[in-house]
Amino acid sequence: MLGFEDRVAVAVSGGKDSLSLLHVLAKLERSFPKASLVAITVDEGIRGYRDEALKIAASNCRELGIEHEVVSFKELFGLTLDEVVKRLHRKRSESLTSCACCGVLRRKALNLAARKVGANKIATGHTLDDETQTILLNIFHGDVLRLAREKPVTDEVHPKLVQKIKPFCEIPEKETALYAYVRKIKFQSRPCPFASEALRNDVRAMLDKVEENRAGVKYTIFRSIERIRPALEELDKREGLTECSECGEPTSEKVCRTCQILKQMTRSA
Ligand SMILES: [Zn+2]
Secondary structure, three states, rough: OOOOOOEEEEEOOHHHHHHHHHHHHHHHOOOOOOOEEEEEEEEOOOOOOOOHHHHHHHHHHHHHOEEEEEEEHHHHHOHHHHHHHHHHOOOOOOOOOHHHHHHHHHHHHHHHHHOOOOOOOEEEEOOOHHHHHHHHHHHHHHOHHHHHOOEEOOOOOOOOOOOEEEOOOOHHHHHHHHHHHOOOOOOOOOOOOOOHHHHHHHHHHHHHHHHOOOOOHHHHHHHHHHHHHHHHHHHHHOOEEEOOOOOOOOOOHHHOOHHHHHHHHHHOO
């Protein structure tokens, strides 16, 4: 995942997973003089929640001596997540959830920020728990080809898409939490007020229950997908990415998902 001369942008939300990752990478990076780290925090604009996380992220970066870049939905897209959610409610949208919108906008924001700071990799704090939940969710949604695309190290499919890596993909969440406690890392423990992925919560509870009785099940699920991924990739011969006709960013459609969502938002305003 990591090279000697990488400039790695670490996506830091302010939670325990991303901050543990920042501390681990900061420790590793000291032995590699040609590599560098920069932390990126996306300010979605969630009043009373993100402000606290931003302070925590900033103080960890200061402590570690790591450059910290903050990008906001408001400055990039003209809307805060609070405003997006308000509009979603007004439209009574059922197909688009706040988490889905936020995910699309955040991925784009991260990619733009990573390019701005000259990073060649984006590291995220996804744990084994996140990965296995996502695997089952993709199956529950019938979205099996996504299993091929969402992998621990993404392919370099377009020069404008910064490669993403998930160094904690085989580490259980309990261990990243333990690391944060042992190292006395300050992190935000409150969940996002908009967290509304009901199905993910069910899947999490189910996996935790099974893991409790059969330790290692999460890891087995993760490894199973790793093993069948080459076959899935054969199935998923993707058309090449083009550039969005609105914003010029890479997309598989004519207009990228971010621009589609933003258009929908302004139309409903
Ligand atoms: Zn676009």
